[in-house]
Amino acid sequence: MDFAEIFLVAVGLAMDCFSVAITSGLTTREAKSRFALRMGASLGFFQSVMPVIGWLGGTGLVGVISGIDHWVAFALLSLIGGKMVYESTKKKSEGKADPSRGHVLLMLSVATSIDALAVGIGFAFLEVAVLAPVIMIGATSFALSLLGVYLGGRFGEYLGTRMETVGGLILICIGLKILLEHIL
Numbered sequence: 001m002d003f004a005e006i007f008l009v010a011v012g013l014a015m016d017c018f019s020v021a022i023t024s025g026l027t028t029r030e031a032k033s034r035f036a037l038r039m040g041a042s043l044g045f046f047q048s049v050m051p052v053i054g055w056l057g058g059t060g061l062v063g064v065i066s067g068i069d070h071w072v073a074f075a076l077l078s079l080i081g082g083k084m085v086y087e088s089t090k091k092k093s094e095g096k097a098d099p100s101r102g103h104v105l106l107m108l109s110v111a112t113s114i115d116a117l118a119v120g121i122g123f124a125f126l127e128v129a130v131l132a133p134v135i136m137i138g139a140t141s142f143a144l145s146l147l148g149v150y151l152g153g154r155f156g157e158y159l160g161t162r163m164e165t166v167g168g169l170i171l172i173c174i175g176l177k178i179l180l181e182h183i184l
Contacts (some may be wrong), residue, residue, distance in 0.1 A: 001126075006133045009119060010140035016112040017043040018144040019174055023167035024099040024108070025152020027084065036149035038100040044142030046113035048134050054120020055130045069114045070182035076111035077175030080104060084168030111175070 001009075021039050028035050080099075099105060116137060123130050152167075 001128050001133065006136050007140070009133065010136040011144075013047055013113075013116050013119060013137055014141040014144040016115070016174060016178075017047060017141045018148040020108050020112055020171065021145040021148025022152035022155075023084075023170045025149035025154075026156040026167045027099065028149075028153065028156075032150060032153050035098075035100045036146045038105065039149050040142040040145035042100075042105050042109045043112060043145045044138045046109035047116050047141035048138030050113040050116035051120030051123060051134055051137060052130060054117040054122075055124045056120075058121065058124035069118060070179050073111045073114045074175040074179040076107045077171045077178070080107055080111075081168040081171030081173075081175065084171065085165050086168075088165040088168065115178075 021036075021043065024039055025032070025036070083104075084099075099108060119137075120130065123133060
């Protein structure tokens with residue numbers, strides 16, 4: 001694979017991170033730089049690690065992962081999105097889960113990186129050296145996640161507090177898109 005092909009793969013994989021980061025940025029009123037760095041670091045890390053796991057697992061995992069990856073991503077994104085929609089109906093004084101911390105960030109990171117696991121398996125089939133693609137995938141996911149949080153924050157300021165509901169629905173739609181792409 002040449003640099004251009006690796007970059008296109010990295011951008012393709014980072015699109016889910018970008019979408020999730022925009023959605024997360026819509027819902028926070030926290031200092032954007034810390035929030036964005038946590039989101040970017042976690043999403044970028046998982047996008048880097050999953051291809052390595054897929055590459056190391058190689059052909060032995062193809063049958064197991066390809067049959068359920070879309071269901072796992074759909075379930076995680078729908079769960080998080082549903083929780084966001086539910087929390088948007090709560091009074092503002094009640095605490096809300098921070099999508100840049102804890103189990104919510106972990107689930108978002110795993111859900112958005114399942115495709116990267118499959119790409120890693122593909123790298124093993126193609127006998128691609130994995131170091132350069134992994135660095136490019138992680139860096140691209142990190143950068144687009146940072147950008148997504150800032151863009152989401154900017155839109156959130158203009159569109160008000162209902163954006164948490166919209167953000168939750170967007171996550172559910174991303175999960176549904178992943179599911180339908182694999183089923184159809």
